[in-house]
Amino acid sequence: MPEDKEFKVIGTRPIRHDGIDKVTGRAAYGADIHFPDMLHGKVLRSPYAHARIKSIDISKASSHPAVKCIITSDDLPLVEDTITELGETVINLKYLSDNILASDKALYKGHPVAAVAATDPYAAEEAINMIEVDYEILEPVLDVRQAMEPDAPVLHESLKTESMGKGEDQSQNVASHSQRKHGDLEAGFAAADIIVERDFSTATIHQGYIETHNATAQYNEDGELTVWCSTQGAFGVRDQLSKILKMPVSKIKVVPMEIGGGFGGKVQVYIKPIAALLAMKTRKPVKMTMTRTEVFEGTGPAPGSYIRVKLGADKTGKITAAEAHLIFEAGAYPGSAVGAGSLCIFAPYKIDNLQIDGYDVVLNKPKSSAYRAPGAPNACFASECVIDEICQKLDMDPIKFRLINGAKEGDRRCDGPIYPKIGYLETVEAAQQHGHYAESIDKTPNGKLRGRGVASGFWMNGGGRSSVTINVNADGRINLIEGSTDIGGTRASIAMQAAEVLGLSSEDIMPAVVDTDSVGYTGVTGGSRTTFATGIAAINAAENIRAQMIGVVANHWELKPSDVKFKDGTFLAQKNGEELQMTFKEVAAVAGGPLVGSVTASPGGAGNGFATHIVDLEVDSETGKVDILRYTAIQDVGRAIHPSYAEGQVEGGVAQGVGWALSEGYLYNDEGHMTNASFLDYRMPTSYDLPSIETVLVEVPNPGHPYGVRGAGEVPLVPPLAAIANAVSRAIGVRMTELPMSPDRVLEAMGSI
Amino acid sequence: MSKKTHVQTEINGEGIEFLCEPRQSLLEVLRDELHLTGAKEGCNNGNCGACTVLMGDRIVNSCIVLGVEAEGEKIETIEGIATSEGLHPIQQKFLEHAALQCGICTPGFIVSSKALLEQNPTPSEEDVRFWLAGNLCRCTGYHKIVEAVMDAAKALNTEVADNA
Structure with missing residues (x-):
């Protein structure tokens, strides 16, 4: 069993391989690219949230002396209005293409309409303002409930609702309705001693990566396109460029530069096809970077949502029935995270009778995109708050409630699958035993109101394809070539797994993230898959190398490979009563030529992730401001390869959760213009807004990984919203149901304004 | 395009001259003209701190300082923090x-x-969190950054004590 293994490298905290480049400013990010003869691209964006584009006149802009090229949607190849497989997802090509450059309609303020390449960025900016667009302004729809009304303004005349539930009269803005049910809902609620039903809403929010999107493209006379960019997945960019530009994938090379954060928001392409098209037309390198405002207005936010949850429990605290309606903002085109939210909403619990309805609704906001456990934070905010209210009404400890209802191996998840070995209850028990929970909280010190909140969360975690090549050098150190963009220390966590197999130190491995011509297909750094799936590819490649080296040693000693054993980095055998041994480095030296092991893995078996969080906070009853006093995050990570970077995932997720709960949200005026599209007005937590965050890593090894790894990156953003809302609600004695819980909302709930 | 201005300054201990347009920010000059790309652009309006450099003894967001304001100043960027002796203790502690x-x-x-x-060799955790509030980080939750800075303070003070 994995838990009995003793590890030499796994579980230690070596310095990451790319660390020195990143603390000295030498690491090259996408915007650091520079070519002496490059042009600069700039996008003209729609000033209206909903408008028909009647005509675009580029004649004045074309006369600008610095302008080399102007493009509109007419310059994009026509793609079919059809659903197609793209890498590991399914998309409608017409929507994908129209989101790059609007064709008939602009569907959100910030929707690209045209683009310019000029000799300097200022000229490009001047030129886009000289493009004349004739718009027919249409009424925007900015709220999903309003968008579902039969007489709501329609975004896509051709959209038809895909429905898995009962047919209803709905507006054309409902892209899909899904339904999951099992058991007998009516009987379940009839058996309940207590039922709580509430509506919740969460604001549209942004991933908030500090590096804005960028792309530099170059097109050669032989038809080869190269794109240097910031992305979570170079192969995904190649796939999207291939579909949008109608070019074969083999003609496209995507070079993933260092990436300044993504959180799901750097999977979808925006300016990359535009830079490519401008480069193809001008035959010059074209560089583009977004401003922060463009990022807010023109790139995927996380969906705002309305969720209704009804939960019944008997007086012993056992859940008897659960029902949820989730309505998510898809943004301008279909495809919100409502599906994932529907899977996650009750996933930590064993519930016999339930029904979950999910609605994907288009409206005049940017096309929503993934954000760290997409859909799950919204969903679990609603369900975990209702659970807390039930606990209050039953006068039951919220940890005890979770111990009674928590799912374990063999239980059926709400959407069907039977759980394999999972560590949910272990996180709840760890919370119960933690000093934070043991210490009581003084509810009203100095007139301030204090509260404690608890919440749990679930995320599926992903597997999928990853490729790794290992080259053994004559000095015994190895190059590990991979396609997984390193956003948070995965060079280290992947290299350490190869080191463990080969009995080497982390420092003996030299990992390199390379372009799409230089390694096999690798999925995105997302879905909490990288340390798991690329880790398995690295383990398999290392095992391949180990087998080759056993062959080398056997030859050298004139033995059969089966006579040679490998232990702790040393090859051992007995020959004529003599003990023979060689180290990895000695074998590398005698190999007499390069040893190369290349592997593509596509593992399933990504173990599910669970987390339970405890928060203490204080509400200022005069201002409504909430201060986090203490935060403890407990998470099952299966096995922490590099514990510091696993903790880092948890701490970062908590900080984003604090922002989502208390201060972040798109503000819109009636015309559908975002009024806070800057880091000054869109308030992400600073170091001064947060306390120290205590992380407890629980290790219930995942049977689907040789060392027990479970994905760790996403689930830490699931519990904080509800944990904080539960604490605020208990502090002020009023149930909070709207995010963010900004000071004005808190004062309003308290009846102060 | 307006006429370029000649600027004489010192960057990371070296005398430097450059030409820039009056509208160019110090960040644009550093990155686009001098190819010192260690300072990053995150917001271009002074809210995220990714472009922080030292100008004399002041920390500034170089995206809201004009290039021409560098005239006669001493600028220090991330590229000047490590020396031929090795990493600065703050850099080392960020790694550890x-x-x-x-x-x-x-x-x-x-x-x-x-x-x-340099201004406060023995900051409290509160001091560190207050001082760094002008720098946004979206990945770490600041916990390990604060720990690293506190530990770097300790290391620097030990260095000072050893040299005394």
Whole structure:
């Protein structure tokens, strides 16, 4: 069993391989690219949230002396209005293409309409303002409930609702309705001693990566396109460029530069096809970077949502029935995270009778995109708050409630699958035993109101394809070539797994993230898959190398490979009563030529992730401001390869959760213009807004990984919203149901304004 | 395009002359003209701190300082923090404490932290959190950054004591 293994490298905290480049400013990010003869691209964006584009006149802009090229949607190849497989997802090509450059309609303020390449960025900016667009302004729809009304303004005349539930009269803005049910809902609620039903809403929010999107493209006379960019997945960019530009994938090379954060928001392409098209037309390198405002207005936010949850429990605290309606903002085109939210909403619990309805609704906001456990934070905010209210009404400890209802191996998840070995209850028990929970909280010190909140969360975690090549050098150190963009220390966590197999130190491995011509297909750094799936590819490649080296040693000693054993980095055998041994480095030296092991893995078996969080906070009853006093995050990570970077995932997720709960949200005026599209007005937590965050890593090894790894990156953003809302609600004695819980909302709930 | 201005300044201890347009920010000059790309652009309006550099003894967001304002100043960027002797203790502690994930905000944090420890060699956790509030990090939750800066203060004070 994995838990009995003793590890030499796994579980230690070596310095990451790319660390020195990143603390000295030498690491090259996408915007650091520079070519002496490059042009600069700039996008003209729609000033209206909903408008028909009647005509675009580029004649004045074309006369600008610095302008080399102007493009509109007419310059994009026509793609079919059809659903197609793209890498590991399914998309409608017409929507994908129209989101790059609007064709008939602009569907959100910030929707690209045209683009310019000029000799300097200022000229490009001047030129886009000289493009004349004739718009027919249409009424925007900015709220999903309003968008579902039969007489709501329609975004896509051709959209038809895909429905898995009962047919209803709905507006054309409902892209899909899904339904999951099992058991007998009516009987379940009839058996309940207590039922709580509430509506919740969460604001549209942004991933908030500090590096804005960028792309530099170059097109050669032989038809080869190269794109240097910031992305979570170079192969995904190649796939999207291939579909949008109608070019074969083999003609496209995507070079993933260092990436300044993504959180799901750097999977979808925006300016990359535009830079490519401008480069193809001008035959010059074209560089583009977004401003922060463009990022807010023109790139995927996380969906705002309305969720209704009804939960019944008997007086012993056992859940008897659960029902949820989730309505998510898809943004301008279909495809919100409502599906994932529907899977996650009750996933930590064993519930016999339930029904979950999910609605994907288009409206005049940017096309929503993934954000760290997409859909799950919204969903679990609603369900975990209702659970807390039930606990209050039953006068039951919220940890005890979770111990009674928590799912374990063999239980059926709400959407069907039977759980394999999972560590949910272990996180709840760890919370119960933690000093934070043991210490009581003084509810009203100095007139301030204090509260404690608890919440749990679930995320599926992903597997999928990853490729790794290992080259053994004559000095015994190895190059590990991979396609997984390193956003948070995965060079280290992947290299350490190869080191463990080969009995080497982390420092003996030299990992390199390379372009799409230089390694096999690798999925995105997302879905909490990288340390798991690329880790398995690295383990398999290392095992391949180990087998080759056993062959080398056997030859050298004139033995059969089966006579040679490998232990702790040393090859051992007995020959004529003599003990023979060689180290990895000695074998590398005698190999007499390069040893190369290349592997593509596509593992399933990504173990599910669970987390339970405890928060203490204080509400200022005069201002409504909430201060986090203490935060403890407990998470099952299966096995922490590099514990510091696993903790880092948890701490970062908590900080984003604090922002989502208390201060972040798109503000819109009636015309559908975002009024806070800057880091000054869109308030992400600073170091001064947060306390120290205590992380407890629980290790219930995942049977689907040789060392027990479970994905760790996403689930830490699931519990904080509800944990904080539960604490605020208990502090002020009023149930909070709207995010963010900004000071004005808190004062309003308290009846102060 | 307006006429370019000649600017004479000092960057990381070296005398430097450059030409820039009056509208160019110091960040644009550093990155686009001098190819010192360690300072990053995150917001271009002084809210994220990714472009932090030292100008004299002040920390500034170089995206809201004009290039021409560098005239006669002494500028220090992330590229000047490590010396031929090796990494600065703050850089070393960022590595040891895993105080970075994507790394885009790291140069700004290191420059700000250096200024803090020069002005206040023994900061409390509260001091560190207050001082660094002008630098946004979206990956780490700041916990390990604060630990690294506190530990770097300790290391620097030990260095000072050893040299005394």
